[in-house]
Amino acid sequence: MKLQNKVAVITGASRGIGRESARLFAREGAKLVLASRTKSELDALAKELMDYHDADALAFPCDVTKANEVKALIDKTIETFGRIDILLNAAGVGYLKPITELAVEEFDEMIDVNLKGTFYASKFAAEAMAKQKSGCIINIPGILGKAVMRMSSGYSASKYGVTGLSKAMTQDLMRDGVKITLLHFGGVDTSFWDKITMRVQREKMLTVQQAAEMALLSAVQPSHLVLGELVLQPESHQL
Numbered sequence: 001m002k003l004q005n006k007v008a009v010i011t012g013a014s015r016g017i018g019r020e021s022a023r024l025f026a027r028e029g030a031k032l033v034l035a036s037r038t039k040s041e042l043d044a045l046a047k048e049l050m051d052y053h054d055a056d057a058l059a060f061p062c063d064v065t066k067a068n069e070v071k072a073l074i075d076k077t078i079e080t081f082g083r084i085d086i087l088l089n090a091a092g093v094g095y096l097k098p099i100t101e102l103a104v105e106e107f108d109e110m111i112d113v114n115l116k117g118t119f120y121a122s123k124f125a126a127e128a129m130a131k132q133k134s135g136c137i138i139n140i141p142g143i144l145g146k147a148v149m150r151m152s153s154g155y156s157a158s159k160y161g162v163t164g165l166s167k168a169m170t171q172d173l174m175r176d177g178v179k180i181t182l183l184h185f186g187g188v189d190t191s192f193w194d195k196i197t198m199r200v201q202r203e204k205m206l207t208v209q210q211a212a213e214m215a216l217l218s219a220v221q222p223s224h225l226v227l228g229e230l231v232l233q234p235e236s237h238q239l
Contacts (some may be wrong), residue, residue, distance in 0.1 A: 002220040003027030003030035009190055010034055013035055013042065016188070016192070021215040035073050060073050077128075089128050092114050111161070113157035115159075139180070183230050187206060
């Protein structure tokens, strides 16, 4: 069990990549703190992880756009488990529209969830990790945080921000034993696409299982190694 006695916090844990990653982390023995806005979904996942993996999982409802709630999430983790070894920032939201059609409110929401939410969780987790001189923060800017495409102006703005934030964090934290991983996934078949109007081929996308396996790979690197950046795309969706 590669994550035995490791403590992992996952934002966006109730759905998609976050939920599947929680399952894989639990299988490998991690103690989990599961965060999202929907308590009922978190409770169901925590029960599943206990039933199938005998995992120690704490459900903690949290809105990542609110700094005080994110700080409370990290504080609760330290209070409950004494440390934090892994942070997976999987909470995200997206709208793919031409800039002439993208609403100001939609842009603001992407900045608040994708960029500010990642900043809040990374900052507070990093403070704890720096004190213990170890830790791993895994961020998911996706391929649109590395390359742009039509109708991605607002989304790419938020995700390029995550990329820049993460690379600068690496410089800030490298002497504190804190590792930063960037996962650039291209086209993962999640509920993200349910409300996207542009034509896509979801059957050719990555599965959440494949994406979660890369999150797990990032978390189980030996202490002297770091998986800095990983780009994984379907052959038909390369940018």
